[in-house]
Amino acid sequence: MKYKDYYQILGVERDADIDAIKKAYRRLAHKYHPDVSKDPAGEEKFKEIADAYQTLKDPEKRAAYDQLGRHQPGQEFQPPPDWGKRFGETGPSFDDVDLADLFAGLAGGRRQAGRHGGSFQMPGQDYEVTAHISLDDACRGTTVDLDLTVPEYDQHGRPHRVQRAFKARIPKGATDGQRLRLRGKGGKGMGGAPDGDLYLNIALHPHALYRVSGHDLYLDLPLTPWEAALGAVVEVPTPSGSVHLKVPPGTHAGQKLRLARRGMPKPGSGEGDLYAIAQIVVPTVLSERERALFKELADGSTFNPRGHFQQEIKA
């Protein structure tokens, strides 16, 4: 079992009173709580902070924790020989036990013993995992393999970690941030209470061409100056196959050209739209001929895109 220094995690002295512990927890929780913080490491950090607080706020658990002695954070250690007996933890080994599960288990064991087993009911925990899939898989539907390590408690309330593996079929229609429910695949309920659910959050890998917003897709459409000025028909890729897009004459940079129902499929039926965003691209190296033609255009054209500057410049 790896040691965690709960006092150090909360940034309090070992003799801190409960008010100081509560204050330290709240200050850190406001900073790292996953619903408040956008720090990607915040969730893991908050879990540590919450585990530390759950143990140190309870006088009995804190006494049990203090009896584990002081070790370096992350160091492998074994509780003192009679520790288990004194604190009601009678598991044969502490090897595969997480410190936080152990202290959660202390409460579970006591609670169960107090109710003489049997009548105590607790619904299973809901689990939440993120499945990272490609945009192509989201459009076609896919199957993902999920491996979870979750805490479970035996009939005496003793904790152990179990591996659970799931195959979940994600139907077509997924997009970034969407959620799926796998009913009854969460933690086991105790005493006949229902099992929890597993929630799957969909996260799409970035795509080389398309940017995603809901079920709509955005695509940069590079155009030559003459295509933009004269109009053109260009071939554009979409998830459901390429299409010919009519670029109207006089298209300007940043203009959105909508391809209805060429975005991502929605759950059930329907599709999002695809927007091609026009960009005017000029060649960085000109051939003699191209230079001559641009020069001729420059000399012959009266077009002035900065006419509206004139008033300011004169003033």
Next chain:
Amino acid sequence: MKPEQSDVVWLDAHCEYSFAEIVRCSGLKEAELRELVDYGVLSPRDPRGAEWTFGGDVVATIQAARRLHEDLGLDPQALALALTLIGRIHDLEAELRRLRAELPRRSA
């Protein structure tokens, strides 16, 4: 270990949650959950119906309520305020994502 096969359902407005399921998900008491409905944070499908049901799209809100209640000890009134502000942040983030998607990836 043989993986468990599982059927999934989209968590959107089409899937239905009973009031009891929402209570279980939230970890709150029934009265506290009714308070969140009163504050307008949660909307049952038929507020005047005998048995409330909810769309699956409220589950993310309910799970946030559970975390904020358990981790920070927020009461229903504070929860309602926090959830309203979190909802506004989510809306603004979605708008930001849409606007960013419109920006060209490389300059022309």
